[in-house]
Amino acid sequence: EPEVTQTPSHQVTQMGQEVILRCVPISNHLYFYWYRQILGQKVEFLVSFYNNEISEKSEIFDDQFSVERPDGSNFTLKIRSTKLEDSAMYFCASNQLPGGYTFGSGTRLTVV
Amino acid sequence: GDSVTQMEGPVTLSEEAFLTINCTYTATGYPSLFWYVQYPGEGLQLLLKATKADDKGSNKGFEATYRKETTSFHLEKGSVQVSDSAVYFCALSDLRGSGNTGKLIFGQGTTLQVKP
Numbered sequence: 678e679p680e681v682t683q684t685p686s687h688q689v690t691q692m693g694q695e696v697i698l699r700c701v702p703i704s705n706h707l708y709f710y711w712y713r714q715i716l717g718q719k720v721e722f723l724v725s726f727y728n729n730e731i732s733e734k735s736e737i738f739d740d741q742f743s744v745e746r747p748d749g750s751n752f753t754l755k756i757r758s759t760k761l762e763d764s765a766m767y768f769c770a771s772n773q774l775p776g777g778y779t780f781g782s783g784t785r786l787t788v789v
Numbered sequence: 790g791d792s793v794t795q796m797e798g799p800v801t802l803s804e805e806a807f808l809t810i811n812c813t814y815t816a817t818g819y820p821s822l823f824w825y826v827q828y829p830g831e832g833l834q835l836l837l838k839a840t841k842a843d844d845k846g847s848n849k850g851f852e853a854t855y856r857k858e859t860t861s862f863h864l865e866k867g868s869v870q871v872s873d874s875a876v877y878f879c880a881l882s883d884l885r886g887s888g889n890t891g892k893l894i895f896g897q898g899t900t901l902q903v904k905p
Contacts, residue, residue, distance in 0.1 A: 708891060719897040720833065720878060725890040733890040768832060772891060780825075782832035 679703040683769050683781035690759055690788055698754045698784045702771030709752045710770040710778070711744065713737070720768065726752065759788045791816045795879050795896035802869055802903050810864040810899045812853075812879035820881040822846075822855055822862040823893065827876045836864075836877070869903045876900050 682701040690696050702709050711723040724734045726744055743755045752771075756763055769781040796811040814820065824836040824846070837846030842857035851866045862879060879896040 710892065712893070720880075720893075720895040722892045722894065725892055727890070733892060770893075774891070778835065778893065780833040 679779065681769055681771055681779050681781035683767075683784050685784060686782070687785045688787070690786070692761060692788055693758050696756050696759055696786065698756075698767050698769075698786070700752045700754070700769030700771075700781055701750060702752055702769065703773075703779055704750075706771035706773045706779075708732075708772040708774070709744075709746070710772070711754045712768045712770065712780075713765040714768065714783075715765045723754075723767075756786075759786075761788050764788045791818075791820065791881060791883055791894050793879050793881055793894055793896035795877075795899050798876075798898070799900040799902055802901070804871055804903055804905055805868045806903075808864070808866040808869045808873075808901065810877055810879075810901070812862045812864065812896060814860050814862065814879075814881050816860075816881060816883055818883045820883040822853070823880040823882070824851070824853055824862070824864050825878040825880060825895075827878065827898070829875070833878070869901070871903045871905055874901055874903045 684699045709726040712720050714720045722735050724738045725732045741757045745753050764787050766783045766785050768783045770778045772778050792815045794813050821840045823838045825833045826836045837848040839846040839855035842855050845854045853862050853864045876898045878898045880893045882891050882893050
């Protein structure tokens with residue numbers, strides 16, 4: 678069964694550093710998403726991406742965040758200057774049509 | 790805006806007990822409804838879904854019926870096992886809203902603990 682692959686599984690970074698979280702969506706999917714889950718809390722939508730542009734973003738997705746699909750395979754989330762409160766599990770998801778998803782196993786980001 | 794509310798956890802049951810996890814939603818359109826499960830240390834797995842009123846989603850002994858009149862999508866299982874211990878998330882996606890981005894809106898999650 679096709680999978681969404683996320684790397685790394687765990688990343689530790691210092692406050693103020695830039696991080697890039699990587700995802701390889703399922704190859705024939707067209708819609709891509711990032712979500713985050715702060716420890717013990719609910720899963721929150723960050724951004725959706727379709728046709729090489731952001732189609733929707735949440736209030737969380739401020740100027741410190743950006744997404745890119747640089748080579749038609751990878752889908753990346755960049756945080757320019759990390760804060761302690763960015764520590765969370767970040768999930769990538771992809772979909773062929775809106776509304777049905779395959780999630781990756783997540784990247785646990787720890788900002789120290 | 791659209792939202793999902795789940796019953797507070799944790800829910801602690803003995804093996805073979807009957808499970809209900811309540812989920813209600815608020816949506817202006819006609820959302821699809823989902824249950825996701827997250828086992829310890831793992832990602833989100835789709836458990837079941839329903840795309841229109843009165844649809845019943847089912848998988849692995851779990852069931853949920855889309856009730857438009859009560860705006861609910863309660864998860865049930867007749868006989869839980871220790872291996873069902875996990876966090877369960879109810880979610881909706883309104884394909885007619887938000888420019889059809891299909892984003893998921895999650896409830897806060899309910900932790901289920903099943904004891905032998």
